[in-house]
Amino acid sequence: xxxxxxxxxxxxxxxxxxxxxxxxxxxxxxxxxxxxxxxxxxxxxxxxxxxxxxxxxxxxxxxxxxxxxxxxxxxxxxxxxxxxxxxxxxxxxxxxxxxxxxxxxxxxxxxxxxxxxxxxxxxxxxxxxxxxxxxxxxxxxxxxxxxxxxxxxxxxxxxxxxxxxxxxxxxxxxxxxxxxxxxxxxxxxxxxxxxxxxxxxxxxxxxxxxxxxxxxxxxxxxxxxxxxxxxxxxxxxxxxxxxxxxxxxxxxxxxxxxxxxxxxxxxxxxxxxxxxxxxxxxxxxxxxxxxxxxxxxxxxxxxxxxxxxxxxxxxxxxxxxxxxxx
Numbered sequence: 001x002x003x004x005x006x007x008x009x010x011x012x013x014x015x016x017x018x019x020x021x022x023x024x025x026x027x028x029x030x031x032x033x034x035x036x037x038x039x040x041x042x043x044x045x046x047x048x049x050x051x052x053x054x055x056x057x058x059x060x061x062x063x064x065x066x067x068x069x070x071x072x073x074x075x076x077x078x079x080x081x082x083x084x085x086x087x088x089x090x091x092x093x094x095x096x097x098x099x100x101x102x103x104x105x106x107x108x109x110x111x112x113x114x115x116x117x118x119x120x121x122x123x124x125x126x127x128x129x130x131x132x133x134x135x136x137x138x139x140x141x142x143x144x145x146x147x148x149x150x151x152x153x154x155x156x157x158x159x160x161x162x163x164x165x166x167x168x169x170x171x172x173x174x175x176x177x178x179x180x181x182x183x184x185x186x187x188x189x190x191x192x193x194x195x196x197x198x199x200x201x202x203x204x205x206x207x208x209x210x211x212x213x214x215x216x217x218x219x220x221x222x223x224x225x226x227x228x229x230x231x232x233x234x235x236x237x238x239x240x241x242x243x244x245x246x247x248x249x250x251x252x253x254x255x256x257x258x259x260x261x262x263x264x265x266x267x268x269x270x271x272x273x274x275x276x277x278x279x280x281x282x283x284x285x286x287x288x289x290x291x292x293x294x295x296x297x298x299x300x301x302x303x304x305x306x307x308x309x310x311x312x313x314x315x316x317x318x319x320x321x322x323x324x325x326x
Contacts, residue, residue, distance in 0.1 A: 026064060027064065028063075028064055028065070028066055029059060029064060029065050029066070029092055029281050030065075030066045030068065030089065030090055030091040030092050031050075031054070031065060031066065031067055031068070031091060031092065031093055031094075031095065031277060032067075032068040032069075032070065032086040032089065032091035032093070032094040032095070032110075033047065033050070033067070033068070033069045033070065033094065033095045033096070033097075034070050034071075034079070034082060034083065034086065034094050034095070034096045034097075034101040034104065034105055035070075035071045035072070035096065035097040035098055035101050035226065036071070036072045036074065036075075036076050036079060036098050036100045036101055036225070036226035036227075037071055037072070037073065037074060037097075037098070037226035037229055037230060038071045038073060039069040039070055039071030040069050040071065040097070041069060042061060042067045042069065045252075045266075046097070046115065046116075046266050046270045047067075047069065049266060049267050049270040049271060049274075050095060050115070050270045050271075050273065050274050050277075051065075051067065053270065053271040053273075053274030053275070054274045054277065054278065057274065057275070057278045059278075059281075066089075068085075068086055068089045068091055070082040070083075070085060070086060072100075072101075072226070074226050074227060074230045076100045076172070076226070079100055079101060079103075079104035080104055080107070080108075082104075083104045083105060083107075083108040083110065084108075086108075086110065087108060087110060091110065092111065092280065092281060093110070093111045093112070093113060093277050093280045093281065094108075094110045094111070094112050094113070095112075095113045095114075095115050095273055095277065096112060096113070096114050096115065096118070096139075097114075097115055097116055097117050098116075098117040098118065098173070098175070098225055098226060099117070099118045099119050099124060099126075099173055099174055099175030099176065099225070100173060100225075100226070102114050102118045102121070102126055102137065102139075102175075103124070103126065105136075105137070106126055106135065106136060106137045109136055110136065111136055111280050111285075111286050112136055112137040112138070112139070112286060113137075113138060113139045113273050113276045113277055113280070113286070114126070114137065114138070114139025114140060114141060114273075114291075115139060115140060115269055115270050115273040116140060116142075116264065116266070116269050116270075117175070117224060117225065118139070118141055118175050119141075119144065119173075119174070119175025119176060119178050119179050120141065120144060120175070120178055120179075121133075121137070121139070121141045121291055123178050124174050124175050124178065127291055130290060130291040130293075131290050131291075132287070132288075132290070133286055133287055133288075133289065133290070133291055134287050135286065135287055136286050136287070137286055138276060138286040138287075138289040138290070138291055139273060139276065139291060139292070140264075140269045140272055140273055140291070140292050140293070140294060141291050141292075141293060142263075142264055142293065142294060143293060144178065144179045144182040144183070145182045145185070145186060147249075147262070147263070147297075148179070148182050148183035148185075148186040148187075149186040149189075149190070150262055150297075151183075151221060151247050151249075151262050152165070152183070152186055152187055152190055152192060152221070153190070154247065154260065154262055154299060154317065154320070155219050155221070155245065155247050155260075156190060156192070157314065157316060157317045157320075158245060158260070158311075158313060158314065158317050159218060159219055159245060161218065162192060162218050162219055163191070163192060163193060163218065164192065164193045164194075164195060164217045164218050164219075165187065165192055165193075165194060165195065165217055165218065165219045165220065165221055166194075166195040166197055166208075166211075166212050166217035166219070166220045166221070166244075167180055167183060167184070167194050167195065167196055167197060167220075167221050167222075167223065168197050168198075168199060168205075168208060168220065168221070168222045168223065168228060168235065169197075169198055169199070169222075169223035169225070169228065170198070170199060170200065170223070170225045170226075170227045170228060171198035171199065171200050172200050172227075173225045173227070175225075176223045176224075176225045177198075179223050180196070180198070180223060183221065183223075184196070195211070195212070195215065195217050197211060197212070199227065199228070200227075201227070202227075202230075202231055205231050205234055205235070209234075209238050212238075212242070212244070213242070216242070216244075217244065218244075218245075219244060219245045219246065219247070220235070220239055220244050220245070220246035220247070221246070221247050222235055222246060222247075222248050222249070222253075223249065224248065224249040224250055224253075224263075229250075229253075232248075232253050232256070232258075233256070235258075236253070236256060236257045236258050239258070239259070239309075240257070240305070240308065240309060243309040243310065243311070244309075245259050245260075245306075245309070245311055246258060246259050246260075247259065247260050247261060247262065248260070248261040248263075249261060249262070249263040250263050250266070251263070251298055251300040251323070254300045254301070254302045254305075254325060255300075255302075255325065257302065257305055258302060258305065259301070259302055259305045259306060259309075259311075260299070260300065260301045260302065261298075261299070261300050262297060262298070262299045262300075263297060263298065264294035264296070264297055264298075265294065265296040265297065265298050268294060268295065268296045269294050272292055272294075276289055276292075298322045298323065299320055299321050299322050299323075300321065300322060300323045300324075300325065301313065301317070301318065301321040301323070301324050301325065302325040303318075303324050303325060303326045304325060304326055
């Protein structure tokens, strides 16, 4: 090799090496999601919102971001095993939906961001306080008392004669049981009696429906968790068949035929969860990241469902809706 060619080769190597080093050193951040229901896909629903919000912060799926989704399909007892799978996959952060998933993630020691559905994280012991979580969990949490009062008020506006409402919730979910208690207190303050219909498994819905047939309520309020969401179509169909107005916590159920919902805007909640994930990716500890509360809530009303049950929705209620489905 001639001297001139040898010098050129050295120069080319000097230019190429830093690029190769950067490519080799580029970190791939690993995000896990955990839920007691069906796994959260990265390409649809809340998973897509999460991934898109992270993309805005420089994390690209398939490049410097890996995504591991785990869901128990309603079998809560599988959550510890699924958390171990996430640990084996070496995730840097796990985003959870629902109290059981958050509890399992907390016990694993993995850095955890609650996106929604955990209930009061202080009352359930997930964090020491909202301002200083103090452990491996932070995230987004709703004020159950305020939300319960608002949901009941919306139903009362729709049904001025409302005196008795049936509440469906999972008795085995501590977060949702606390939400039931908050709702019962809010109902008492509004002069509304609560027909308590706690369920633990799918067959319990038959007993709940039978109880409502024996002692008909004037409306239904369903608290969302993996069990109730997996059986949501049974609730929607029962409410339609018996012309019982029902209010839910998520607008997705209203789009499937439920009457109305009031709850945190998933786009905001999962977007803010992504911001917390970003901070943890960059070295922050969940213990030092205050638990946040949603700032945007959506009231969604299905007018088609209302007409099917011959329910005349007052114009004042219609005016409050963020979205009316016709």
